[in-house]
Amino acid sequence: MSTDPWIWLSAILTLFILSFLYRDNPLYRFAEHLFTGLAVGYLVAVYWFDWVKPYGVDGIFGARDWALLIPLAIGTLYLARFVPRLRHLMLVPIAIDLGFSLGNSLPRSFEYGIIKQMQGCLLQPAMLRHPFDPYGGLAVGLLTLAGVVCTISYFYFSREHKGLLRYGGQVGIWFVMVGFGASFGYSVMARVSLLISRVQFLLTDWIHIIK
Amino acid sequence: MGWLEKLGAIDRRIIYLLLALAVTLPLVFPFALRQHVDRSTRGVFEAVDRIPAGGPALLISFDYPPDLGAELDPMALTVLRHCFARGVRVVGLSLVPTGAAVGERIMRTAAAEYGRRYGTDYCYFGYRPNAAVIMQSIGVNAKDALPADNQGTPYDSIPLMRTVRNYDDVALIFNIAGSGTVSGWVTYAGGPFRVAVAAGVASVMAPDFIPYLQTGQLVGQLGGMKGAAEYEQLVADRGYAPSRGTASRAMNAITATHLLVMALIVIGNAAFFAARSRRRRPHPAEAGR
Numbered sequence: 001m002s003t004d005p006w007i008w009l010s011a012i013l014t015l016f017i018l019s020f021l022y023r024d025n026p027l028y029r030f031a032e033h034l035f036t037g038l039a040v041g042y043l044v045a046v047y048w049f050d051w052v053k054p055y056g057v058d059g060i061f062g063a064r065d066w067a068l069l070i071p072l073a074i075g076t077l078y079l080a081r082f083v084p085r086l087r088h089l090m091l092v093p094i095a096i097d098l099g100f101s102l103g104n105s106l107p108r109s110f111e112y113g114i115i116k117q118m119q120g121c122l123l124q125p126a127m128l129r130h131p132f133d134p135y136g137g138l139a140v141g142l143l144t145l146a147g148v149v150c151t152i153s154y155f156y157f158s159r160e161h162k163g164l165l166r167y168g169g170q171v172g173i174w175f176v177m178v179g180f181g182a183s184f185g186y187s188v189m190a191r192v193s194l195l196i197s198r199v200q201f202l203l204t205d206w207i208h209i210i211k
Numbered sequence: 212m213g214w215l216e217k218l219g220a221i222d223r224r225i226i227y228l229l230l231a232l233a234v235t236l237p238l239v240f241p242f243a244l245r246q247h248v249d250r251s252t253r254g255v256f257e258a259v260d261r262i263p264a265g266g267p268a269l270l271i272s273f274d275y276p277p278d279l280g281a282e283l284d285p286m287a288l289t290v291l292r293h294c295f296a297r298g299v300r301v302v303g304l305s306l307v308p309t310g311a312a313v314g315e316r317i318m319r320t321a322a323a324e325y326g327r328r329y330g331t332d333y334c335y336f337g338y339r340p341n342a343a344v345i346m347q348s349i350g351v352n353a354k355d356a357l358p359a360d361n362q363g364t365p366y367d368s369i370p371l372m373r374t375v376r377n378y379d380d381v382a383l384i385f386n387i388a389g390s391g392t393v394s395g396w397v398t399y400a401g402g403p404f405r406v407a408v409a410a411g412v413a414s415v416m417a418p419d420f421i422p423y424l425q426t427g428q429l430v431g432q433l434g435g436m437k438g439a440a441e442y443e444q445l446v447a448d449r450g451y452a453p454s455r456g457t458a459s460r461a462m463n464a465i466t467a468t469h470l471l472v473m474a475l476i477v478i479g480n481a482a483f484f485a486a487r488s489r490r491r492r493p494h495p496a497e498a499g500r
Contacts, residue, residue, distance in 0.1 A: 021227045039309075046308040051340040104343060105398070112402035112428065113394070120426035135250055135425070144425070182418050186435060190282060190414035192234070192468045193436045196461045197281030199234050210238060 002206050011206040014198050121148050147175040216489070219482020226475065233471045237463035244463055245444065251424050252441040254431025255409045258383050259290060260449075264298030267382035268375055270349075272396070273305040273314030274342075275389030279413050284317060285458035286411040286439040287387050289446050291321035295332070296451035300371055302381075304336040304357065306345060306392055311338035315361060331370050337361035342392060346399040350378045350406075378406040383430070387411040393420050397428045411438065436461050 002008065016031035059068045074096060080089040123141045131138040153165055154172035161169050203209045262269060271290070275283050294301050305314045318335050327333055336357045339345045348356035353375055354366045366372050374380060384406055386396045393410045401408035407430045410420055414435030423429040433442055439458035447455045 022224060043308055046311060046338060047340075050308065050311065050338045055340070101343070104347075108398045108403065112398045116402070116426050116428060117422055120422060179418065183415070186414040186417050188469065188472055189435050189437065189465055192465055193282045193414065193461065194278075195230070196234055196238070196436075196464045199231075199238060199464075200457065200461065203235070203238060 001208060007205050011202055014202060018198070121145055146171070151175050213485055213489070215478075215482050215485040218478055219486065229471060230468060233467040234464045237467045238460065241460055241463050244459075244466060246437070246441045246459070246462065248441045248445060249434075249438070251421075251429075251432045251434070252438050252445070254424070254429075255290070255385070255411070255433055256293070256431070256442060256445045258407055258409055258430045259293050259299065259385075260297070262294075262297075262299045262382040265300065267380050268300045268302045268371070269294055270381045270384045271301055271303045271314075271318075272384065272386045272388075272392065273303065273310040273317070274307050274392040275313065275387060275413070276307065276309035277313055279389040280313060282413050282435045282439065283387050283389065283411060284313070285436070285456055285461075286433050286442065287314075287317045288321055289439060289443045289452070289456055289458070290385060290387075290411065290433075291318065292324065292452050293442075293446050295321055295325035295327045296446075298332075299382075300331075301333040302336070302371070302375060303333065304345075305338045306342040306395075307390065308338050308340075311361070330364075334369050334371050335361050342395055343399055346395055347403070349381075350400060350404040353377050378404040381406055384408045385411065388416070389413050391416075393423070393429070397423055401428055436465055 002011075013031045013034070016027040017035075019025055020028040056068060056072055059065045060072070074093050077089045077093050080086040121144055123138070123145060127136060127138040127141045130136070134140060150168045150172035152172070153168035154170075154176065156165065156169075159165060200210070204211075259269065271287070273287065291301065293299075301318070303314050303318050305311045315335055315337065318333055321327075322329070322333055329335075337360070339357065345356050353372070357366060357372075359365050360369060378384075378400065384396055384400055386393050386408065388410060389412075393408075393412060393416075396408050396410075400406055408428065409431045410423075410429055411433040412420060412435070414437070417432065417434030417438070420429060420432055424432055433439060436458050440455070440462045443452070443455040443459050446452045
């Protein structure tokens with residue numbers, strides 16, 4: 001067994017968390033609250049040392065870049081939410097942040113998100129070279145195109161689902177279900193991976209059963 | 212109540228116990244399980260393998276918190292082993308606050324295994340706030356985006372960074388992500404600056420980025436523990452690492468647990484349909500009237 005006190009602490013806290021599987025208990029809640037407190041404390045330190053201090057405090061008081069006072073003042077308006085009479089001022093930094101983010105991202109998202117993805121759905125002559133290639137063949141191209149059209153028709157609510165729209169939607173829901181199935185399989189792997197990691201830690205670093 | 216219905220109403224703690232056994236036994240008694248290497252994994256491997264030793268750098272972004280380390284740490288380690296074994300220079304950073312310490316630990320661990328030196332073979336810039344701005348400004352002038360490394364060393368004082376001006380000097384961006392930063396790297400760096408982007412993502416997110424593989428916006432993707440295990444196998448087969456790593460060992464347990472989950476789904480469904488058919492069947496006393 002390990003003689004490192006930090007490994008012991010980690011192992012005991014891991015067991016506290018896993019004890020929830022039996023039933024809710026004070027040991028689990030202690031570990032949960034400790035984790036939450038540590039995470040918040042860590043984040044406050046990271047935000048201060050990696051964001052506020054180098055980009056704000058050091059710039060203003062170290063490099064004497066007085067222009068930084070403007071974004072600092074605007075950012076401080078977020079705290080107005082704690083003063084009922086001035087609460088509306090909080091909307092100023094939110095509006096600037098949203099405006100900048102949208103203005104910055106919209107053209108690029110349109111070009112490299114929507115347009116590129118639409119191109120990816122189109123049938124291209126190059127697909128004929130290897131028609132059954134699972135990554136870029138004509139068969140997959142047709143399947144992708146059919147999947148996109150049918151799935152969109154399922155979520156098209158501006159007309160009553162009758163005739164072609166109805167059949168398209170019915171096929172579309174199967175594509176959606178296959179997508180959910182793939183996501184579920186990956187989700188199982190993700191959750192099990194977390195458990196495996198903790199078991200590996202307990203058996204390797206703590207008890208030394210696995211070398 | 213029939214035996215199938217009783218099986219359907221089993222105490223959840225028994226299922227937890229079965230799950231614990233399915234995880235623990237394959238770890239204690241491992242068996243050699245070779246992975247089928249997916250084309251998306253091979254895409255990442257070949258992109259890293261094409262980078263000339265001492266040439267343009269690989270930019271690795273650790274955009275995930277420690278709680279996703281179970282899947283993503285082995286991924287990051289095996290890609291870095293591949294780089295350091297081949298003499299590829301690596302520049303690291305993180306765009307999420309909780310990823311800063313993760314990236315530093317992993318880069319130091321991998322570099323120590325191959326005797327790589329900080330500053331000349333690799334460097335690490337820690338957490339950089341405002342992801343979209345950082346991604347774009349590295350493409351214009353990396354020094355403006357990353358003025359000093361994680362220890363406060365100025366950009367120009369790091370020998371490796373003297374040859375990295377912008378994305379022109381970056382061969383590949385490898386984003387290890389626990390959130391949507393992959394889309395950001397594709398949109399703000401890969402597209403406008405024509406730099407290759409590869410991703411390593413947590414399993415739950417892997418299907419979300421498959422469309423980027425189809426359009427070629429990602430040169431490859433590692434999906435969860437499986438992707439990491441496939442990459443470990445490629446790295447070990449080519450002799451870049453003495454053996455496969457933790458992800459390959461974990462795949463034994465993942466295989467066992469998936470078999471258990473599939474069996475439980477079948478049993479649960481069978482119990483559900485048995486109970487439903489029993490409810491629909493009229494009681495013998497009612498049927499006789």
